[in-house]
Amino acid sequence: MEKKEIFTQIEAMEEQMGTMYADLSRLKTIVVELLEENQRLQMENERLLRLIREDQYPEPTMEPDAEPAKPEGLSLTREGYENLARLYHEGFHICNVYYGHLRTEGDCLFCMSFLNK
Ligand SMILES: [Zn+2]
Structure with a gap:
């Protein structure tokens, strides 16, 4: 060649x-x-x-309702928290800075601080 x-x-x-x-x-x-x-x-x-x-x-x-009776407010709060935690683990932001956006760079400090509350 x-x-x-x-x-x-x-x-x-x-x-x-x-x-x-x-x-x-x-x-x-x-x-x-x-x-x-x-x-x-x-x-x-x-x-x-x-x-x-x-x-x-x-x-x-x-x-x-599989769970034992609880005060209404408490169970809603827990359900909300679990939904957000699930969303985070599926790869989405749950922080108010980037909420709903895909986490393309690993863990987010804003989200983490929210989860640890
Ligand atoms: Zn975030």
Whole structure:
């Protein structure tokens, strides 16, 4: 293979890699957006399901409840906390700085301080 031919090939590969890199980072942005949207829709879906269930079974005694009776406020707070902890462990921010956004860089100090409260 001639030197000139080799350089032409290398330049062609460089260009292809540049295009691929641009495509890859565009795809990464799209995936992050989709994951965030998916999370929002899941939360909205859960909220709506809860509303439908409350609408169908307005009496609290008719709701299946595995946990022992507790003061209402306390159990709601705990449920809320557990939902947020689950959200965090699924890879999303729960802090008021980046709430609902995907954690792309590991643990977040704002979220951690919230979880440790
Ligand atoms: Zn955070």
